[in-house]
Amino acid sequence: MTYGVPVESVKTAIIKKMEGKSFLLPNGLISSLAKASSEDQLSVKQALARLSKSGWLDGVSQDGTPFAQVRILGHVPEKQVDPLQSLWLMAMRSEALNEDEIQALSGSWKNLSGLELDDMRAIVAGLKKLKQDQSVLSGLSAYLVSARHFLGSSKLLGVLPNKCLTAFGIAPSQFQSHPPYVVVGGCSQPETVVLVENPAAFELAMATAASQRCAFIATYGFGLSKTDNEYGNQLAGLVISGFAGAITLMREGSSCPPVRELFNHPKITFWGDLDPAGIQIYLRLKQQLPQLELSALYYPMVTMLDIPACSHPYVTATGKHGQIDMQVKCPEGDEVTSGLLRRCITRGVDQECVSPDDILKFASSSFK
Numbered sequence: 036m037t038y039g040v041p042v043e044s045v046k047t048a049i050i051k052k053m054e055g056k057s058f059l060l061p062n063g064l065i066s067s068l069a070k071a072s073s074e075d076q077l078s079v080k081q082a083l084a085r086l087s088k089s090g091w092l093d094g095v096s097q098d099g100t101p102f103a104q105v106r107i108l109g110h111v112p113e114k115q116v117d118p119l120q121s122l123w124l125m126a127m128r129s130e131a132l133n134e135d136e137i138q139a140l141s142g143s144w145k146n147l148s149g150l151e152l153d154d155m156r157a158i159v160a161g162l163k164k165l166k167q168d169q170s171v172l173s174g175l176s177a178y179l180v181s182a183r184h185f186l187g188s189s190k191l192l193g194v195l196p197n198k199c200l201t202a203f204g205i206a207p208s209q210f211q212s213h214p215p216y217v218v219v220g221g222c223s224q225p226e227t228v229v230l231v232e233n234p235a236a237f238e239l240a241m242a243t244a245a246s247q248r249c250a251f252i253a254t255y256g257f258g259l260s261k262t263d264n265e266y267g268n269q270l271a272g273l274v275i276s277g278f279a280g281a282i283t284l285m286r287e288g289s290s291c292p293p294v295r296e297l298f299n300h301p302k303i304t305f306w307g308d309l310d311p312a313g314i315q316i317y318l319r320l321k322q323q324l325p326q327l328e329l330s331a332l333y334y335p336m337v338t339m340l341d342i343p344a345c346s347h348p349y350v351t352a353t354g355k356h357g358q359i360d361m362q363v364k365c366p367e368g369d370e371v372t373s374g375l376l377r378r379c380i381t382r383g384v385d386q387e388c389v390s391p392d393d394i395l396k397f398a399s400s401s402f403k
Contacts (some may be wrong), residue, residue, distance in 0.1 A: 048072040061101030070318035126155035139202035176329035180265035220286030221250035232307030250291040273321040304330035310383030311361040331400035
């Protein structure tokens with residue numbers, strides 16, 4: 036090899052790109068190899084010329100230009116197999132999986148670090164049993180299903196890649212990631228039912244005298260760390276599903292009707308964060324609850340948008356990275372919602388900013 040021609044680094048890049056393929060297409064190959072090997076394109080072309088002249092590579096001209104399907108003709112070093120990967124393969128074969136099943140689960144090994152062969156074999160046996168029994172377990176908590184099938188661990192099912200489970204024949208989406216809790220609070224004959232995006236805001240409202248005029252509804256996730264707009268999306272999902280599988284909790288000191296009865300109330304409003312994601316949740320809910328309106332609790336939040344110290348941009352630090360580019364489509368003619376969306380297009384306000392006095396003032400009314 037002539038000094039300065041990066042034959043080995045280009046060779047390594049070609050071998051990596053050829054994994055699982057019988058050839059490489061010529062178009063764009065030089066620029067692709069340059070990026071993969073961190074070499075300039077002229078150096079890559081020179082390296083390809085050397086590899087072609089040596090007989091290691093086919094489909095490349097003597098000047099290094101790819102002109103046909105590029106194939107490796109020479110020796111390729113045997114790829115080193117990770118010991119953990121070998122252990123997982125041994126476990127699958129020892130439990131008599133067929134080749135299709137082994138292929139489906141082959142990508143799971145990286146998630147099983149620290150496990151011994153016997154533990155891996157037990158996991159494979161659990162996967163076989165779960166595949167067989169999943170129809171009668173559908174709807175159960177994923178934590179329960181996991182603990183009963185995988186080494187007594189409630190977390191293992193969630194560690195295995197969904198792609199691998201699906202390819203193996205198990206539908207992970209049929210198991211609940213956590214029990215959905217719906218919490219209701221307020222008076223027995225509410226003037227307004229307020230759907231609340233975040234549990235912290237629900238508790239804020241319940242600490243005011245507004246609970247003597249309104250009923251408030253929120254959702255809680257058990258065993259998970261909820262962030263950003265997840266609670267609101269959970270609430271929307273439960274409404275869409277008709278609260279299938281939901282567990283209703285009555286907050287201490289409350290006397291309001293059951294949640295399904297509350298959803299038949301003539302006046303229901305939504306109070307969430309003043310940001311595109313919050314408005315998107317409102318629109319999802321309104322598809323199932325046509326009578327739903329925005330809560331007047333948005334009035335003080337709109338005022339805060341004009342106060343730099345009380346509003347925030349959509350960046351990673353505020354947990355809202357990506358909302359600046361979020362596409363939310365309001366129904367034609369819904370000027371109230373579209374107007375509110377336009378106001379919060381660049382900055383937002385979280386609902387926890389609303390004061391107890393403003394909750395008492397606005398909780399019973401709608402945003403017009």
